[in-house]
Amino acid sequence: MAEAEQTAKRMVPLREGLFRLPRGPGDPGALLGSRCPDCGAYFFPRRVGCLSCGRQGLEDTDLSTRGKVWTYTVAGQTPPGSLIEAPYVLAVVELPEKVMVQSPLADCDLDAVHVGMEVEFVLVKMKEDEEGNDLMAFKFKPV
Numbered sequence: 740m741a742e743a744e745q746t747a748k749r750m751v752p753l754r755e756g757l758f759r760l761p762r763g764p765g766d767p768g769a770l771l772g773s774r775c776p777d778c779g780a781y782f783f784p785r786r787v788g789c790l791s792c793g794r795q796g797l798e799d800t801d802l803s804t805r806g807k808v809w810t811y812t813v814a815g816q817t818p819p820g821s822l823i824e825a826p827y828v829l830a831v832v833e834l835p836e837k838v839m840v841q842s843p844l845a846d847c848d849l850d851a852v853h854v855g856m857e858v859e860f861v862l863v864k865m866k867e868d869e870e871g872n873d874l875m876a877f878k879f880k881p882v
Contacts, residue, residue, distance in 0.1 A: 753865050753876045757784055759801065760862070760875065768862050769801035770877065772838060781836035804860040805882065806834040813849055822865045822876075828852050832879050845878040857882040 750760050761768045773782045775789040775797050783802060788795050811830040817823065828844040830852070844852065845863055858879035865876045 749872050750862070750864075750875045751868060751872045753874045758860075758862070758877045767804055767860060768877075769804060770834075770840065770860060772800055772802040772836070773797035774800045774836075781834075781838050783834075783838045783840050802836055802838060802840075803834045806832040806840070806858055806879065808844075808852065808854055808856045808858060809833040809839060810854060811844070811852055813852075830858070830879065832858055840879075843878050845880040847881050851881070 752758065752760065756771065758770050759768055770783055771785055773785045773787075774780070775782075775792060775794050777794045778789060778792040780789055780791040781800070781802065782790070782797070785799060786797060789797060809831045811828050814825055814827050814829055817825040823843055826849060828847060828849060830842060830844050832840045832842055834840060844858065845861055859882050861878055861880050862875045863878050864873045866874050868874055
């Protein structure tokens with residue numbers, strides 16, 4: 740019975756629609772964005788209309804898994820109900836598509852974080868749901 744429960748366990752997004760789970764070994768997953776087929780602008784999170792040219796009906800696309808810290812802050816308090824314990828770094832990461840993504844940083848020395856630091860997308864287990872599935876969220880970590 741325990742073996743059957745282990746195989747039934749799976750990864751589930753903590754919040755649907757922001758990222759896709761890995762498709763197989765070696766695939767880290769990806770942030771889900773939108774791309775305008777007319778002007779080429781990218782957006783995160785996904786949207787229906789282009790803020791650059793006004794086109795309706797954008798294409799869904801995976802965004803780059805690497806970027807650079809554009810700005811950041813070190814949070815010294817844990818907000819009520821948060822799954823992250825203080826202190827932690829909350830960064831705005833600029834992706835090559837010129838998309839800005841707000842994200843906590845994982846596995847980083849608070850004193851080593853700096854603007855321009857290269858980071859990469861990772862999925863992290865935040866907790867388990869009632870069925871024992873891993874509830875996953877995205878973060879970025881130093882390269």
